[in-house]
Amino acid sequence: MSPLQLVDDLQSVLGAEHVRTDDGSRLVYGTDALKKGQPADAVVLPGTTEEVAAVVRLCAEHRIPIVPRGGGTGYTGGAVPTRGGIVISLERMNRILEIDEANLLAVVEPNVVTGDLQDAVEKVGLFYPPDPASLRQSVIGGNVAECAGGPRAFKYGTTKQYVLGLEAVLPTGEIVETGGKVVKNVVGYDLTHLLVGSEGTLAIITKVILRLVPKPPVQETLRATFPSVEAAVNAVTEIIRARVVPAAVELIDGDSLDAVANYLQTRSLAPEGTAAILLVEVDGVPAAVAEEAKRVERALVESGATEVLHARDQADREELWRVRRELSLSLKTLAPLKINHDVVVPKGRIPALFDLVRRLRGEYGLRIPCFGHAGDGNIHVNIMVDPADERQLRNAREAERVLFEGVVALEGSISGEHGIGFSKARFLPIELSADEIALMKRVKAAFDPHGILNPGKIFP
Amino acid sequence: MSPLQLVDDLQSVLGAEHVRTDDGSRLVYGTDALKKGQPADAVVLPGTTEEVAAVVRLCAEHRIPIVPRGGGTGYTGGAVPTRGGIVISLERMNRILEIDEANLLAVVEPNVVTGDLQDAVEKVGLFYPPDPASLRQSVIGGNVAECAGGPRAFKYGTTKQYVLGLEAVLPTGEIVETGGKVVKNVVGYDLTHLLVGSEGTLAIITKVILRLVPKPPVQETLRATFPSVEAAVNAVTEIIRARVVPAAVELIDGDSLDAVANYLQTRSLAPEGTAAILLVEVDGVPAAVAEEAKRVERALVESGATEVLHARDQADREELWRVRRELSLSLKTLAPLKINHDVVVPKGRIPALFDLVRRLRGEYGLRIPCFGHAGDGNIHVNIMVDPADERQLRNAREAERVLFEGVVALEGSISGEHGIGFSKARFLPIELSADEIALMKRVKAAFDPHGILNPGKIFP
Numbered sequence: 001m002s003p004l005q006l007v008d009d010l011q012s013v014l015g016a017e018h019v020r021t022d023d024g025s026r027l028v029y030g031t032d033a034l035k036k037g038q039p040a041d042a043v044v045l046p047g048t049t050e051e052v053a054a055v056v057r058l059c060a061e062h063r064i065p066i067v068p069r070g071g072g073t074g075y076t077g078g079a080v081p082t083r084g085g086i087v088i089s090l091e092r093m094n095r096i097l098e099i100d101e102a103n104l105l106a107v108v109e110p111n112v113v114t115g116d117l118q119d120a121v122e123k124v125g126l127f128y129p130p131d132p133a134s135l136r137q138s139v140i141g142g143n144v145a146e147c148a149g150g151p152r153a154f155k156y157g158t159t160k161q162y163v164l165g166l167e168a169v170l171p172t173g174e175i176v177e178t179g180g181k182v183v184k185n186v187v188g189y190d191l192t193h194l195l196v197g198s199e200g201t202l203a204i205i206t207k208v209i210l211r212l213v214p215k216p217p218v219q220e221t222l223r224a225t226f227p228s229v230e231a232a233v234n235a236v237t238e239i240i241r242a243r244v245v246p247a248a249v250e251l252i253d254g255d256s257l258d259a260v261a262n263y264l265q266t267r268s269l270a271p272e273g274t275a276a277i278l279l280v281e282v283d284g285v286p287a288a289v290a291e292e293a294k295r296v297e298r299a300l301v302e303s304g305a306t307e308v309l310h311a312r313d314q315a316d317r318e319e320l321w322r323v324r325r326e327l328s329l330s331l332k333t334l335a336p337l338k339i340n341h342d343v344v345v346p347k348g349r350i351p352a353l354f355d356l357v358r359r360l361r362g363e364y365g366l367r368i369p370c371f372g373h374a375g376d377g378n379i380h381v382n383i384m385v386d387p388a389d390e391r392q393l394r395n396a397r398e399a400e401r402v403l404f405e406g407v408v409a410l411e412g413s414i415s416g417e418h419g420i421g422f423s424k425a426r427f428l429p430i431e432l433s434a435d436e437i438a439l440m441k442r443v444k445a446a447f448d449p450h451g452i453l454n455p456g457k458i459f460p
Numbered sequence: 461m462s463p464l465q466l467v468d469d470l471q472s473v474l475g476a477e478h479v480r481t482d483d484g485s486r487l488v489y490g491t492d493a494l495k496k497g498q499p500a501d502a503v504v505l506p507g508t509t510e511e512v513a514a515v516v517r518l519c520a521e522h523r524i525p526i527v528p529r530g531g532g533t534g535y536t537g538g539a540v541p542t543r544g545g546i547v548i549s550l551e552r553m554n555r556i557l558e559i560d561e562a563n564l565l566a567v568v569e570p571n572v573v574t575g576d577l578q579d580a581v582e583k584v585g586l587f588y589p590p591d592p593a594s595l596r597q598s599v600i601g602g603n604v605a606e607c608a609g610g611p612r613a614f615k616y617g618t619t620k621q622y623v624l625g626l627e628a629v630l631p632t633g634e635i636v637e638t639g640g641k642v643v644k645n646v647v648g649y650d651l652t653h654l655l656v657g658s659e660g661t662l663a664i665i666t667k668v669i670l671r672l673v674p675k676p677p678v679q680e681t682l683r684a685t686f687p688s689v690e691a692a693v694n695a696v697t698e699i700i701r702a703r704v705v706p707a708a709v710e711l712i713d714g715d716s717l718d719a720v721a722n723y724l725q726t727r728s729l730a731p732e733g734t735a736a737i738l739l740v741e742v743d744g745v746p747a748a749v750a751e752e753a754k755r756v757e758r759a760l761v762e763s764g765a766t767e768v769l770h771a772r773d774q775a776d777r778e779e780l781w782r783v784r785r786e787l788s789l790s791l792k793t794l795a796p797l798k799i800n801h802d803v804v805v806p807k808g809r810i811p812a813l814f815d816l817v818r819r820l821r822g823e824y825g826l827r828i829p830c831f832g833h834a835g836d837g838n839i840h841v842n843i844m845v846d847p848a849d850e851r852q853l854r855n856a857r858e859a860e861r862v863l864f865e866g867v868v869a870l871e872g873s874i875s876g877e878h879g880i881g882f883s884k885a886r887f888l889p890i891e892l893s894a895d896e897i898a899l900m901k902r903v904k905a906a907f908d909p910h911g912i913l914n915p916g917k918i919f920p
Contacts, residue, residue: 102697102808103837125703147646158644160653161621174895182804184618184838184876186607186657187891188918189900193620193653197646214703237562243585243674287747344642348562377563378644416644431647435634440649442906447899458648 001062003041003086010044010086013054018045018092029087030080032072033134034423037080040067040087047092049167049175049206056204057173059086065455066171068200070111070142073134075340076421078146078199082456088204090141096120097207105164105181106210110141114148117210127215129156132417133328141205147197149417151248151281154375156213158417160196167207168195171453181209194443199419201454202447216283219247220293221317224305225274229253232276233350235303236374239280240347242295249375250279250324253354256331256369256382260323263330269323271307278305278374279324281317327371334367335384339396343407344416347377356406357381364395378416404430420458428460461522463501463546470504470546473514478505478552489547490540492532493594494883497540500527500547507552509627509635509666516664517633519546525915526631528660530571530602533594535800536881538606538659542916548664550601556580557667565624565641566670570601574608577670587675589616592877593788601665607657609877611708611741614835616673618877620656627667628655631913641669654903659879660914662907676743679707680753681777684765685734689713692736693810695763696834699740700807702755709835710739710784713814716791716829716842720783723790729783731767738765738834739784741777787831794827795844799856803867804876807837816866817841824855838876864890880918888920 010019020026020043030039046052059066065085072079081087094111101124108117115135118128131150132138138148144166149158165179179185179192195203226232232251239246257270257277264270271277278300282292293310300308311317331338345353357368372379381403385396404414408431420428428437441459445451470479480486480503490499506512519526525545532539541547554571561584568577575595578588591610592598598608604626609618625639639645639652655663686692692711699706717730717737724730731737738760742752753770760768771777791798805813817828832839841863845856864874864887874891875884888897901919905911 100806100808102700103806104700105806147650149644153644157621160650161617170895170899174899176893176896176899178896180873181806181871182837182873182876184609184613184804184833184836185873186875186877186879187873188880188888188896189662189903190607190620190653190657191896191899191903193650194903197650202649214700214705217703240562240564240674243677245674285748285751287751288745291745291747344644346560346563346565346641348560373644376644377642411641413640413642413645413647415646416642417646419646420648428648433636435630436636436638436648436651439630439634439636439651439907443649443651443654443903446902446906 001064003064003084006058006062006064007042009058010042010055013058014044014046014051029069029089032074032077032079034075034077034421036423037077038082038084040081041084043087043089045089045092049169052088052204052206053169053173053175055088056169056171059452060171060173060450063450063452065452067454068204070145071134071138073138074142074146074421075418076423078419078421078457079142082422093206099124101126103181104212106212108140108208108210110205110208111139113137113139114143121212122215125215126212128162128210128212130159130162140208144196144205144208145198145200146419149378151250151373153373154249155245155247160193162211163192163196163208164211165209166192166195166205168203168205170203171448171450179209183211197419199421199454199457201444201457218286218289219281219283219317220289221311221320222280222293222296222300223309223320224278224300225271225307226276226278226305229276229354230351231304232278233374235278235300235305236347238299238303239296242299244282244292244295246280246296246375247283248279248281249373250371251374252277252323252327252371253369255367256327256371259330259334259369260326263333264326269326279320331369331382331384334369335386337385337387339383339385339400341381341400341403342378342415342417343381343403343412344376344378345407345410345412347374349410349412350374350377350379352410353379353407356403360399360402364399366392366396366399376416377412422456425458425460428458461524463524463544466518466522466524467502469518470502470515473518474504474506474511489529489549492534492537492539494535494537494881496883497537498542498544500541501544503547503549505549505552509629512548512629512664512666513633513635515548516629516631519912520631520633520910523910523912525912527914528664530605531594531598533598534602534606534881535878536883538879538881538917539602542882553666559584561586563641564672566672568600568668568670570665570668571599573597573599574603581672582675585675586672588622588670588672590619590622600668604656604665604668605658605660606879609838611710611833614709614833615705615707620653622671623652623656623668624671625669626652626655626665628663628665630663631908631910639669643671657879659881659917661904661917662913678746678749679741679743679777680749681771681780682740682753682756682760683769683780684738684760685731685767686736686738686765689736689814690811691764692738693834695738695760695765696807698759698763699756702759704742704752704755706740706756706835707743708739708741709833710831711834712737712783712787712831713829715827716787716831719790719794719829720786723793724786729786739780791829791842791844794829795846797845797847799843799845799860801841801860801863802838802875802877803841803863803872804836804838805867805870805872807834809870809872810834810837810839812870813839813867816863820859820862824859826852826856826859836876837872882916885918885920888918
């Protein structure tokens with residue numbers, strides 16, 4: 001049966017206005033931040049969990065592929081069709097249902113924008129730490145499906161650490177609840193954390209129970225410049241040796257700084273002759289922050305920082321962070337295409353990762369600015385390419401594979417934040433053994449015996 | 461084929477001295493802290509992952525049940541046979557393989573005693589927070605299999621939050637690795653956290669990579685006495701409202717205090733006429749601890765504490781904690797059998813849980829002292845019974861079911877720490893729907909198609 005033959009049934013479940021088959025919708029919902037994908041056959045916008053389940057049961061009966069979609073901000077094509085089918089956009093399910101101050105939790109529908117939830121809980125002195133760069137566009141359901149990270153993950157962990165429970169619709173149409181409102185729960189298997197990061201291939205998330213923490217009352221940001229990446233990474237080691245866990249430790253390399261200087265036509269944010277800068281943020285109660293900032297400064301200076309700047313008030317902190325925020329647009333001035341990877345290595349091996357990138361730059365003649373979350377060893381490696389230049393594109397594709405092989409050899413992972421989606425599926429065997437992939441496929445089949453949910457993702 | 465016919469093959473794999481079929485071994489390895497179970501047919505003691513895999517392959521071929529076993533300290537019979545078969549004791553795999561200060565992680569074999577690991581990492585200024593009461597007997601592999609908790613879980617989380625990666629042997633004999641040495645890893649499904657808390661029913665854990673954190677330099681303990689459980693729980697709410705996250709918040713009720721007084725023949729640790737005491741511990745850098753202790757004291761006093769004691773040095777802190785440590789032996793003076801449950805409710809609902817327990821005491825004429833981790837809402841409800849008294853035993857069994865139903869109605873869970881094992885399997889449908897149990901069974905079959913690994917556990 002073709003998906004279009006289902007349209008009448010879908011309309012009778014959802015109402016005609018929530019089933020879209022026009023070319024515009026099919027295209028818009030057929031792409032995400034990766035800018036690749038295939039048009040959907042149809043797009044549906046359910047408003048309730050029961051409606052999601054009804055759509056899934058219809059599709060399951062007729063073996064029609066379904067693709068769940070949140071904010072559509074993913075970098076690996078997780079939310080777009082690869083072989084047609086029906087996109088289930090959860091955009092109408094966007095309410096914060098509950099903020100429970102006494103029990104430090106929130107209950108939300110999947111399409112609450114992450115930044116909106118943060119604002120709402122901060123108003124009552126609470127804090128939802130995960131902060132993906134897309135936090136003003138991406139949504140909690142998508143963050144859960146991809147296990148979104150961000151700079152604060154070093155101290156606070158990723159989305160995984162904040163998901164207490166889920167309501168989800170299985171690809172066979174049943175509605176299940178996993179976990180719940182308590183942090184401790186050891187009854188049966190932890191399906192909650194199996195669903196986190198499963199990229200919409202196991203179930204469609206329709207409700208999320210999130211753990212909150214008290215909002216740290218003060219922050220202090222330090223920016224240090226270094227003559228080498230090694231010195232900057234040593235500083236991270238020294239900070240850890242001083243037993244400080246900063247909220248964020250961001251590293252930006254010289255190539256990235258040059259791009260910022262070029263884009264802004266000034267070196268004010270990106271000092272000349274600097275091989276790397278570190279942005280370090282500590283947070284907590286005032287007395288602890290003052291003490292920790294002192295220890296961080298000592299570690300930075302002792303590791304060879306040529307300059308250390310401090311900022312405690314919001315405006316000054318934002319100015320120090322500005323270089324990080326300008327990065328994305330700045331890199332676009334280097335080449336039209338950014339092949340954007342989010343590899344991760346044990347943090348002590350970041351220098352080895354940079355050695356590898358240096359080698360790739362030389363061997364393949366590519367510009368590869370790098371920046372990222374040094375505390376986690378999670379570095380964004382951006383291979384900049386002019387797609388009109390076929391040789392460059394081929395070199396970039398080779399460099400990408402060598403990068404992934406090198407990262408795995410360093411006991412790292414080919415993705416720390418963006419997931420596999422369909423764009424990295426072919427690289428999965430670099431990191432996972434055939435036995436491990438076979439096991440994951442058996443788990444997939446336990447949830448989705450007909451293989452209709454988000455097909456073409458994760459597995460090669 | 462009977463398990464005994466495998467003995468020759470097992471001996472040729474492991475050496476004769478590591479295969480035991482004497483009655484003593486069969487009995488000892490046929491029981492754990494639950495004091496129930498069936499004798500093993502044989503007990504094997506592999507020394508390496510490859511040996512574990514070889515044993516599993518032999519058993520898989522002949523469809524012989526296998527039961528993995530760590531410290532044997534579980535309360536729900538997770539590590540004992542229910543229908544014979546071969547116990548795989550991991551006691552020879554007990555080495556700390558690596559403590560990596562720069563990357564804040566440890567790599568251990570499964571049978572490292574939890575307290576030994578804590579001691580080893582604290583020597584270098586690091587900290588492994590999970591602290592089950594059994595920490596001097598239980599082992600990391602068992603803690604991972606059961607997702608062990610403890611008092612510090614409120615601030616630091618349970619074992620789950622510290623497991624970065626695993627090596628495990630599947631019930632079909634393959635050796636797999638999950639996760640790894642990086643905190644961020646979103647490549648494929650999160651099998652690591654599916655294995656945590658799976659009670660040895662999905663795979664046999666042979667290596668664990670654990671995340672460590674800096675050791676908090678100072679602690680301060682406060683003990684407050686209250687005229688009612690409600691006042692004590694209100695104090696917890698006030699502490700949270702003051703945006704303090706203590707390392708531990710332990711509540712001990714009046715019945716438990718009376719037992720301690722009775723056991724020690726003095727009221728020195730358990731003041732007369734007290735309905736509940738709270739033990740609160742804050743930790744961190746000195747300035748923050750001083751500030752937080754002040755806020756905690758204010759919250760305690762404002763909630764009606766009749767007395768608040770402080771302790772900062774180790775000896776004084778131990779004296780305040782002594783009442784908690786004496787509890788276990790004290791309760792035994794009340795009745796020979798302790799039916800020991802570890803229910804959990806959202807912490808704002810602890811008063812409702814105590815109301816329920818009060819009703820059970822009245823209706824069933826039972827002594828039910830309660831204590832536990834108030835910050836998590838995880839309360840140990842101890843139904844004290846003389847097993848010679850059949851009517852009392854029957855009442856206790858009824859009370860147990862009413863307790864579990866009540867806890868689930870309060871949006872809680874029937875187990876926050878001890879797991880299901882075989883002793884609670886019949887209660888699983890109180891908490892999980894038929895669809896949820898069916899899904900978990902499909903996941904089990906994805907790992908264990910022949911159903912040979914730890915049969916009779918979790919599922920009714």
